[in-house]
């Protein structure tokens with residue numbers, strides 16, 4: 001299958017391109033980026049394909065069957081919809097779009113065209129996640145009535161002042177960038193329960209004073225102090241569903257102290273694995289990595305001991321953590 005990669009930045013080089021290169025059934029025909037040097041560098045580095053700057057050139061080629069959309073969030077919908085209408089299958093990076101409305105439009109066009117549209121919430125393919133799903137499906141965790149999801153980091157704002165912190169481009173901050181992965185994992189593992197109510201609050205506290213934000217390292221950096229910072233850097237929420245209640249606690253940056261902070265924000269010596277995860281080439285999503293202290297726990301009432309555990313406080317209920325697993329965000 002001939003494919004094309006649209007957007008030749010970090011995630012394209014870290015995941016999409018290596019995965020296509022490792023797949024004997026895939027051949028990358030085009031590398032497309034509005035920065036010509038990036039497309040040309042990919043041709044040079046991977047020794048295949050043609051560099052183009054306009055994605056319409058890719059879509060005009062009938063030989064191309066599928067495209068990866070690895071651009072910033074603001075152009076996901078336009079490129080994806082154009083690609084679907086051009087008869088291409090699409091793997092679009094997460095988040096699908098900046099807004100629900102835009103995402104629905106993408107879904108509508110997917111239905112109209114019948115082509116494949118997959119959004120890069122890749123942790124569904126993680127073995128640990130699937131083990132938890134299997135435990136839940138098999139009833140091993142009993143009645144899962146509360147899922148506590150935490151993905152908090154102490155200092156991990158990406159590219160201060162750049163695309164990730166500009167709402168017009170990204171659509172939002174920690175919630176849309178990291179939160180989509182965690183919500184997807186929870187919904188996937190819990191059988192996609194129907195949402196009844198959503199309540200929450202987002203905060204833009206630590207990055208907004210850009211020069212006052214203390215950091216030692218920055219993924220998607222370096223900071224652009226003349227750029228924009230108008231997104232959330234932490235979030236708390238509660239989602240009531242016809243299945244479990246989901247409580248969500250997320251932060252790119254939060255003053256949570258050393259003991260609780262994500263390894264992604266610890267000093268360099270302590271956190272190289274997590275912090276470099278965005279830049280480490282990997283052949284498949286399964287081998288990706290994430291901060292060790294990010295966690296997603298199910299709190300459940302065990303069927304076999306229901307009578308004795310039902311009255312205990314939550315801490316005595318079984319908690320299954322993906323703490324040691326390798327998730328991607």
Ligand SMILES: NC(=O)c1ccc[n+]([C@@H]2O[C@H](COP(=O)([O-])OP(=O)(O)OC[C@H]3O[C@@H](n4cnc5c(N)ncnc54)[C@H](O)[C@@H]3O)[C@@H](O)[C@H]2O)c1
Nearest residue numbers: 007008009010011033034070071072073093094120328329
């Ligand atoms: N699935 C994951 O875990 C994961 C991880 C990292 C990033 N992402 C997502 O991947 C996307 C890209 O992130 P990134 O860190 O690689 O960003 P990046 O800035 O490193 O790369 C984006 C590239 O897209 C190019 N581009 C922009 N507009 C374009 C257009 N119209 N046509 C062609 N190229 C265009 C840019 O020039 C840039 O080279 C974002 O949506 C991000 O949320 C997902």
